[in-house]
Amino acid sequence: MDEAKVGAFPARARADFMHEVANTPRGRGVLLCIQCGRCTNSCPVARTTDEYNPRKLVETVILGLRKEVLLGNLPRYCLSCFTCLDRCPQGGDIGEVMFAIRNLAAKEGNVPEGIIVQAKNLFETGRVVTPTRMALIQRERYGLSKDISIGIDEAQKILKKTSFVELISKKV
Amino acid sequence: MEHKSVLIIGGGIAGIQASLDLANRGFQVYLVEKSPSIGGRMAQLDKTFPTMDCSMCILAPKMIECGHHPNVKLLTYSEVKEVKGSVGNFKVKVLKKPRFVDESKCTGCGICSEKCPIKVPNEFDMNLGMRKTIYMPFLQAVPRVATIDKDNCLLFQKGVCEICQKFCQAGAVDFDQQPEEITLNVGAIIVATGFDMFNPEQIPPFGYKRYKDVITAMELERLLCASGPTGGQLVRPSDGKMPKSIAFIQCVGSRDRREWINNAYCSSICCKYAVKDAVLIKEHDSHAMITIFYIDMRAFGRGFQEFVNRAKAEYGINFTRSNPGEITEDPETKRLTIWFEDNVTRTVKSLTFDLVVLCTALVPRKDSAELAKTLGIETDNYRFFKSPDLISRPVDTTVPGIFACGYCLGPKTGDIPDSVTQASAAAARIAEVLAEVTKQ
Ligand SMILES: Cc1cc2nc3c(=O)[nH]c(=O)nc-3n(C[C@H](O)[C@H](O)[C@H](O)COP(=O)(O)OP(=O)(O)OC[C@H]3O[C@@H](n4cnc5c(N)ncnc54)[C@H](O)[C@@H]3O)c2cc1C
Ligand code: SF4
Ligand code: SF4
Numbered sequence: 206m207d208e209a210k211v212g213a214f215p216a217r218a219r220a221d222f223m224h225e226v227a228n229t230p231r232g233r234g235v236l237l238c239i240q241c242g243r244c245t246n247s248c249p250v251a252r253t254t255d256e257y258n259p260r261k262l263v264e265t266v267i268l269g270l271r272k273e274v275l276l277g278n279l280p281r282y283c284l285s286c287f288t289c290l291d292r293c294p295q296g297g298d299i300g301e302v303m304f305a306i307r308n309l310a311a312k313e314g315n316v317p318e319g320i321i322v323q324a325k326n327l328f329e330t331g332r333v334v335t336p337t338r339m340a341l342i343q344r345e346r347y348g349l350s351k352d353i354s355i356g357i358d359e360a361q362k363i364l365k366k367t368s369f370v371e372l373i374s375k376k377v
Numbered sequence: 378m379e380h381k382s383v384l385i386i387g388g389g390i391a392g393i394q395a396s397l398d399l400a401n402r403g404f405q406v407y408l409v410e411k412s413p414s415i416g417g418r419m420a421q422l423d424k425t426f427p428t429m430d431c432s433m434c435i436l437a438p439k440m441i442e443c444g445h446h447p448n449v450k451l452l453t454y455s456e457v458k459e460v461k462g463s464v465g466n467f468k469v470k471v472l473k474k475p476r477f478v479d480e481s482k483c484t485g486c487g488i489c490s491e492k493c494p495i496k497v498p499n500e501f502d503m504n505l506g507m508r509k510t511i512y513m514p515f516l517q518a519v520p521r522v523a524t525i526d527k528d529n530c531l532l533f534q535k536g537v538c539e540i541c542q543k544f545c546q547a548g549a550v551d552f553d554q555q556p557e558e559i560t561l562n563v564g565a566i567i568v569a570t571g572f573d574m575f576n577p578e579q580i581p582p583f584g585y586k587r588y589k590d591v592i593t594a595m596e597l598e599r600l601l602c603a604s605g606p607t608g609g610q611l612v613r614p615s616d617g618k619m620p621k622s623i624a625f626i627q628c629v630g631s632r633d634r635r636e637w638i639n640n641a642y643c644s645s646i647c648c649k650y651a652v653k654d655a656v657l658i659k660e661h662d663s664h665a666m667i668t669i670f671y672i673d674m675r676a677f678g679r680g681f682q683e684f685v686n687r688a689k690a691e692y693g694i695n696f697t698r699s700n701p702g703e704i705t706e707d708p709e710t711k712r713l714t715i716w717f718e719d720n721v722t723r724t725v726k727s728l729t730f731d732l733v734v735l736c737t738a739l740v741p742r743k744d745s746a747e748l749a750k751t752l753g754i755e756t757d758n759y760r761f762f763k764s765p766d767l768i769s770r771p772v773d774t775t776v777p778g779i780f781a782c783g784y785c786l787g788p789k790t791g792d793i794p795d796s797v798t799q800a801s802a803a804a805a806r807i808a809e810v811l812a813e814v815t816k817q
Contacts, residue, residue, distance in 0.1 A: 239632070241672040246716040246725055247582075247702030255724045292582065292702040294633040 218269035226266050232305030234298035238263045244289035244299045250282050257282035259289055259299050275313045280306040311372050324373040331360040380564040380815045381405055383807055384469055386457055389417020390793055391783025392569035393439050394800035400448035407561050409471055410453045414518035415440055417571050423602040426653040427680050437517045444519040460752050464778025465814035469561040475554035477525040482549035485521030489541035497529045503596040506606025511541045565778045565807045572784040575630035575738035582703035589615040590711055594736045601657050611661055613732055615711040620731035624715055625651045626701055627671040630738035640738050645791040647736040648675045652688050659692040668695040704733055754779055761787030772803040780806050
């Protein structure tokens with residue numbers, strides 16, 4: 206993001222990117238940001254690694270550096286602890302914005318391997334995590350069915366209708 | 378004759394200036410002040426920007442002039458209870474609370490306070506110092522008359538004591554004093570009730586009240602002031618030692634749109650008073666390490682940007698553009714850690730300080746909505762009084778004949794020079810409006 210220097214507005218900056226994020230569900234917070242930096246100094250991830258800086262990520266969005274944001278990996282550093290959401294003086298819900306950016310990134314085919322595995326699991330079994338043997342015993346104890354394939358058809362119908370399948374079959 | 382009398386509500390610098398302007402033009406002025414003395418916030422300040430003059434040295438002569446002016450009737454320890462009528466003819470009921478001291482007899486000698494056995498925190502010193510139950514809030518109080526705070530008085534609470542009465546040579550202490558209702562007939566009214574400080578307990582991660590060495594800027598003013606609770610010594614509340622490293626955090630409760638705070642506005646003076654206070658600390662102790670954490674440095678107005686530049690270059694004060702989210706305290710040393718974003722490397726770091734000053738927002742007086750209702754005037758969505766036309770009638774309220782000046786009009790105003798300008802403007806508007814009413 207070196208090109209984002211004052212006076213040297215990079216040619217690939219897209220002025221509408223901020224609004225693209227804002228108009229994605231959960232992304233409205235970017236419009237409120239005044240770049241005060243409170244999210245960054247409150248963020249437990251930013252305190253452990255210099256790579257991640259939520260304020261700077263929002264700055265990159267505001268500057269319109271669409272490619273850097275959507276093809277990068279930074280929004281996934283967010284732990285969703287929502288400390289920033291609690292503290293942002295503008296009510297900017299920056300932890301929420303991270304979801305919007307991740308979703309836009311997924312549309313561009315930028316989905317990490319681990320997520321693809323989980324997503325495939327979801328499509329095939331109706332679950333992100335397959336229940337363990339212990340869990341099945343517990344289910345039985347509570348009088349729940351041991352047959353965990355119930356509802357897969359419906360789940361798949363929803364996942365197809367919402368173009369989830371398309372999304373996970375795309376790759377960077 | 379009533380067209381020549383006016384009511385001023387609030388005896389801060391704005392109310393005092395408006396009173397003097399009108400009194401000097403021959404108006405009969407009734408100045409109603411809620412607390413025992415006029416003076417307002419300016420009386421609590423140490424030095425004032427932009428000139429760095431001693432605040433009290435500028436204010437005290439004006440207070441005394443108000444107290445002695447043949448055309449000013451001071452009604453301190455009083456509140457406006459009812460307002461009826463319209464421009465040219467307002468009927469006002471004022472409640473004069475009992476001070477339990479006869480104003481006409483008290484000489485202000487102070488022997489009563491000296492002898493009174495009960496000490497309570499002094500509001501004027503932001504509760505950092507103590508006062509007696511029979512007291513004058515500060516040395517230069519006008520009127521120079523003692524007041525008994527009934528809630529803490531042994532006689533009122535336990536039925537025994539009367540020590541002050543025994544020692545008062547003037548026979549001024551009067552435990553039987555009753556509330557007095559005064560009816561006034563005035564042609565016009567000025568509201569000048571000023572502001573309250575935002576309570577930073579509303580932002581728990583800053584630890585105000587939990588950590589002793591996290592204080593507000595108003596508390597710092599009292600600690601720096603020569604007539605303050607420490608005689609002008611800057612000390613850490615936790616151990617009474619001089620702090621070597623001090624942080625200022627800007628915009629505490631200002632520009633904060635979170636639902637439970639709801640102050641989207643910039644208070645407009647905190648950047649200026651923070652830089653002033655930082656320079657004052659440096660003048661106390663040139664080795665002090667000072668960092669101001671800010672979002673935007675709003676040093677507008679004549680000479681202020683230059684002042685900020687000097688604070689950096691000459692006084693070596695650090696300015697860091699980062700808005701801290703929390704303060705943590707070392708339970709043993711009581712030192713305070715702040716995390717921030719380094720402006721050069723853009724990485725997150727932490728620094729540890731002896732004292733942290735929260736530059737809290739200026740908010741409307743607690744009772745501003747109630748007073749607005751009594752007067753029939755409107756407030757804005759923050760509860761500051763509203764002008765019907767911000768551009769061409771900035772000191773008018775929504776009721777003809779009622780004007781406002783000073784910080785009670787909200788943050789568009791700000792500092793003392795602005796408050797004085799507005800006070801003179803409001804006084805001039807009254808002269809104009811009442812001349813018109815008289816003509817008709
Ligand atoms: C920490 C700090 C530092 C500052 N430093 C500076 C500085 O260096 N230079 C500068 O120019 N400005 C400074 N200011 C700003 C300055 O304090 C204000 O501009 C000024 O005090 C505003 O005066 P005022 O008369 O409007 O209000 P106030 O000073 O608040 O006076 C209002 C008066 O009205 C009375 N009152 C309130 N409600 C009622 C009621 N219902 N009935 C009757 N009376 C009532 C109050 O008791 C008070 O006496 C500082 C402010 C702060 C918070
Ligand atoms: S805390 Fe809020 S306003 Fe401040 S930089 Fe982060 S998102 Fe922007
Ligand atoms: S004056 Fe400065 S500290 Fe105060 S609210 Fe405005 S920007 Fe924040």
